[in-house]
Amino acid sequence: xxxxxxxxxxxxxxxxxxxxxxxxxxxxxxxxxxxxxxxxxxxxxxxxxxxxxxxxxxxxxxxxxxxxxxxxxxxxxxxxxxxxxxxxxxxxxxxxxxxxxxxxxxxxxxxxxxxxxxxxxxxxxxxxxxxxxxxxxxxxxxxxxxxxxxxxxxxxxxxxxxxxxxxxxxxxxxxxxxxxxxxxxxxxxxxxxxxxxxxxxxxxxxxxxxxxxxxxxxxxxxxxxxx
Amino acid sequence: xxxxxxxxxxxxxxxxxxxxxxxxxxxxxxxxxxxxxxxxxxxxxxxxxxxxxxxxxxxxxxxxxxxxxxxxxxxxxxxxxxxxxxxxxxxxxxxxxxxxxxxxxxxxxxxxxxxxxxxxxxxxxxxxxxxxxxxxxxxxxxxxxxxxxxxxxxxxxxxxxxxxxxxxxxxxxxxxxxxxxxxxxxxxxxxxxxxxxxxxxxxxxxxxxxxxxxx
Numbered sequence: 001x002x003x004x005x006x007x008x009x010x011x012x013x014x015x016x017x018x019x020x021x022x023x024x025x026x027x028x029x030x031x032x033x034x035x036x037x038x039x040x041x042x043x044x045x046x047x048x049x050x051x052x053x054x055x056x057x058x059x060x061x062x063x064x065x066x067x068x069x070x071x072x073x074x075x076x077x078x079x080x081x082x083x084x085x086x087x088x089x090x091x092x093x094x095x096x097x098x099x100x101x102x103x104x105x106x107x108x109x110x111x112x113x114x115x116x117x118x119x120x121x122x123x124x125x126x127x128x129x130x131x132x133x134x135x136x137x138x139x140x141x142x143x144x145x146x147x148x149x150x151x152x153x154x155x156x157x158x159x160x161x162x163x164x165x166x167x168x169x170x171x172x173x174x175x176x177x178x179x180x181x182x183x184x185x186x187x188x189x190x191x192x193x194x195x196x197x198x199x200x201x202x203x204x205x206x207x208x209x210x211x212x213x214x215x216x217x218x219x220x221x222x223x224x225x226x227x
Numbered sequence: 228x229x230x231x232x233x234x235x236x237x238x239x240x241x242x243x244x245x246x247x248x249x250x251x252x253x254x255x256x257x258x259x260x261x262x263x264x265x266x267x268x269x270x271x272x273x274x275x276x277x278x279x280x281x282x283x284x285x286x287x288x289x290x291x292x293x294x295x296x297x298x299x300x301x302x303x304x305x306x307x308x309x310x311x312x313x314x315x316x317x318x319x320x321x322x323x324x325x326x327x328x329x330x331x332x333x334x335x336x337x338x339x340x341x342x343x344x345x346x347x348x349x350x351x352x353x354x355x356x357x358x359x360x361x362x363x364x365x366x367x368x369x370x371x372x373x374x375x376x377x378x379x380x381x382x383x384x385x386x387x388x389x390x391x392x393x394x395x396x397x398x399x400x401x402x403x404x405x406x407x408x409x410x411x412x413x414x415x416x417x418x419x420x421x422x423x424x425x426x427x428x429x430x431x432x433x434x435x436x437x438x439x440x441x442x
Binding site: 037038039041042043044045046047048049050051052053054055056057058059060061062063065066067069070071073101104105110111112114115116117132133134135140143144145146147148150151152153154155156157159160161162163164165168169170175178179180181182183184185186187188220 | 232233234235236237238239240241242243244245247248249250251252253254255256257258259261262264265266271274283286287288289292295296299304305306309310311313314316317318321324325326327328329330333334337338340341342343344345346347373374375377387389392395406408416417420423424425426428429430431432433434435
């Protein structure tokens with residue numbers, strides 16, 4: 001996390017909450033990050049939570065559970081596992097490209113914002129994904145989107161100058177390769193199956209998955225061969 | 228509505244900050260979004276109806292939080308006085324945290340919902356077929372929609388027909404329409420931009436039947 005304010009604050013309380021319902025070890029409020037000057041955004045967010053909990057509109061355990069799913073149960077480690085399996089198992093890859101949701105269910109991967117279609121990078125086509133209207137993204141496979149994916153520069157430019165945008169990520173697409181941009185405008189979330197790099201013939205699925213970074217599954221990077 | 232959120236093809240936002248790699252500007256960013264989603268009412272339609280200047284000035288989670296505050300005060304779910312009182316507490320007491328409660332029903336149902344993939348429904352029937360040329364209708368809808376301006380009036384080819392869905396922003400039990408993945412040639416969208424370092428490419432986007440007409 002990047003913190004814009006990190007002034008140390010004296011905090012005399014070891015345990016800031018002693019409510020009997022407090023049985024969660026993973027709330028944001030337990031972390032050292034909360035022991036610093038709060039931004040106005042954070043003050044507002046906490047105030048809204050407090051008011052909603054006070055009025056019985058929300059319960060803390062539901063908020064904690066939802067955050068936990070978004071930040072921990074979903075994530076790019078799932079996407080990397082899927083890519084590694086597709087590279088290793090041609091029949092799984094065929095099922096993944098044909099009906100991604102069924103293939104992902106085999107691995108126990110699924111969830112909200114997770115109605116997925118997998119698009120494959122080939123020698124002829126390089127795919128990249130954007131959401132020009134907001135920031136739709138395959139949460140179960142990749143977790144929450146990076147800030148650049150939600151920023152206006154990427155949302156506005158990916159559909160009109162994709163190669164220029166990719167160059168900003170350090171990626172130069174060969175002139176003979178056709179670029180395909182996928183604008184996620186409805187309830188289908190697009191996931192890029194990157195190309196398997198050379199020099200990886202003997203690797204296990206776990207070793208392959210370790211090569212697969214998040215951006216390669218959005219299409220703003222390609223998977224590099226192991227050093 | 229055709230708001231400032233509809234950014235595809237706009238100029239002026241500068242280079243992509245590829246180092247902005249985190250998912251949130253703040254440790255509480257995701258939590259604020261979750262609170263907005265769980266408390267109901269903050270929809271894409273509300274996010275898009277935000278004042279355009281405020282939309283552009285604020286970061287992603289701030290937009291969610293601002294819309295949640297406005298909506299929940301407007302509906303009487305919380306009050307301005309209540310928010311002010313809590314802000315005062317959290318501003319001045321570094322040890323203070325929101326009250327903690329637990330649901331009597333537990334959270335298994337919520338987790339089950341969040342980890343269930345929402346699939347499209349089967350086709351409800353449509354005059355359009357895969358391979359057909361279609362034009363995106365000219366339109367200026369005041370209600371929420373998912374048809375960006377940059378494709379309107381342009382002809383593309385239906386590449387896939389994945390099923391049907393309710394129209395954007397409508398309740399789950401509303402009328403369904405078939406959805407189509409349409410492929411456009413970039414030259415039809417923007418003209419030939421080879422001289423700008425952008426040889427022709429393909430643009431794919433999902434559009435519901437009522438956004439399309441035969442070409």
